[in-house]
Amino acid sequence: MAAVSFRSWVREVELEPSVYAADFLRLGEQVESLLAAGARIFHVDVGDGHFVPPVTIGPVVVRALAPLVHARGGRLDCHLMVADPEPHFGQIRAAGGDSVTFHVEAVVDARATAAAARELGLAVGLAFNPGTSAEEAAAAAEGADLVLCMSVVPGYSGQDFLPESIERLRRLRGLVAPEQLVQVDGGITAANVRAVREAGADLVVAGSAVFGPADVGAAYASLVRALG
Numbered sequence: 001m002a003a004v005s006f007r008s009w010v011r012e013v014e015l016e017p018s019v020y021a022a023d024f025l026r027l028g029e030q031v032e033s034l035l036a037a038g039a040r041i042f043h044v045d046v047g048d049g050h051f052v053p054p055v056t057i058g059p060v061v062v063r064a065l066a067p068l069v070h071a072r073g074g075r076l077d078c079h080l081m082v083a084d085p086e087p088h089f090g091q092i093r094a095a096g097g098d099s100v101t102f103h104v105e106a107v108v109d110a111r112a113t114a115a116a117a118r119e120l121g122l123a124v125g126l127a128f129n130p131g132t133s134a135e136e137a138a139a140a141a142e143g144a145d146l147v148l149c150m151s152v153v154p155g156y157s158g159q160d161f162l163p164e165s166i167e168r169l170r171r172l173r174g175l176v177a178p179e180q181l182v183q184v185d186g187g188i189t190a191a192n193v194r195a196v197r198e199a200g201a202d203l204v205v206a207g208s209a210v211f212g213p214a215d216v217g218a219a220y221a222s223l224v225r226a227l228g
Contacts, residue, residue: 005123005145006077006099006123006124006125006145006146006181007145007179007181009040009041009075009098009123010041010181010202010203011040013197013201013202013203013204013227014040014041014202014203014204015039015193015204015206015210015220015223015224015227016039016041016042016043016077016183016203016204016205016206017031017034017039017042017043017206017207017210017211017216017220018042018043018044018045018157018185018205018206018207018210018211019031019042019043019044019045019057019061019065019211020043020044020045020056020057020157020207021157021158021207021208021210021211021212022211023211027061027064027065028064028065028068030211030216031065031068031069032068033215033216033217034210034216034217034220035068035069035072035074036217037216037217037218037220037221038220038221038224039074039220040072040073040074040075041074041075041076041077041203042065042069042074042075042076042077043077043079043185043205043207044057044061044062044065044076044077044078044079044097045057045079045081045154045157046058046078046079046080046081046082046088046092047081047082047154047155048081048082048083050082050083051081051082051083051103051105051106051154052081052154052155053155053156054155054156056081058088058091059088059091059092059094059095059097060095062076062078062092062095062096062097063095063096065096066095066096066097067096070096075098075099076096076097076098076099077098077099077101077125077203078092078097078098078099078100078101079101079125079127079148079185080092080100080101080102080103081103081127081154081155082102082106083106084106085100085102085103085106085107085113086102086107086113086116086117088100089116089117089120089122090120092122093120093121093122097122098122098123099122099123099124099125099145100117100122100123100124100125101124101125101126101127101146101148101183102117102125102126102127103126103127103128103129103154104126104127104128104132104136104137104140105128105129105132110126110140110141110142110143110144111140111142111143114126114142114143114144115143118143123145124143124144124145124146125144125145125146125147125148125183126140126141126144126146126147126148127147127148127150127154127185128147128148128149128150129150129153129154130150130151130152130153130162130164130165130168134149134168134171134172134175135171135175137149137172138172138175138176141176141177141180144180145180145181146180146181146182146183146202146203147172147176147180147181147182147183148183148184148185149165149168149169149172149182149183149184149185149201150165150184150185150186151165151168151184151185151186151187151188151196152185152186152187154185154186157207157208158207158208159186159187160187161186161187161188161189161192162186162187165184165186165196166195166196166199167199169182169184169196169199169200169201170199170200172200173199173200174200181202181203182200182201182202182203183201183202183203183204183205184196184201184203184204184205185205186205188204188205188206188207188209188223189206189209190209190222190223190226193206193209193223193226193227194226194227194228197227197228204227206223209223210223
């Protein structure tokens with residue numbers, strides 16, 4: 001399949017709602033509200049119960065959301081918090097996912113894994129945990145559209161932001177290629193969203209801060225304003 005690039009989907013900066021934090025009784029309604037408020041990239045956290053403790057959401061949810069999101073020009077950014085990511089790529093693509101982000105800690109050869117995703121027409125991200133250095137992640141990021149700096153230990157929604165993540169983001173932005181995007185995920189609130197942007201983040205994932213309030217569209221718009 002033809003290669004795709006995350007860069008073509010991203011405005012100057014994007015706030016990505018993380019649907020893992022959604023009210024699943026109202027998922028379609030909440031995504032509709034976010035699309036109406038201007039959201040265009042939605043983050044889907046896939047956990048396998050091995051790489052991270054919880055089993056979270058997967059291709060079934062991607063398949064349900066894809067027609068709604070794609071009809072409005074949106075994209076589904078799938079974060080694979082799994083021990084063996086490559087076998088999941090085909091399922092994500094078939095369900096309507098637009099990208100896969102896998103963890104550097106979960107693979108032996110990040111470049112080969114990225115190439116396998118590209119073969120399926122997926123955009124590619126490389127994630128790294130708080131215990132992994134920005135230097136190690138950047139060295140493995142050849143072939144990736146984005147590098148995801150986790151600002152919490154991955155697995156559970158609603159965790160507090162790790163303050164040292166600001167410096168990790170700054171280091172990462174200076175290490176990766178100019179055309180590569182920097183993403184941050186975990187503990188994002190109105191109090192820190194501007195700081196992560198100033199540290200170099202192009203893509204900011206927010207879960208509880210978007211889906212916690214009753215009016216998710218208003219919560220999203222408020223965070224976008226704080227993001228600047």
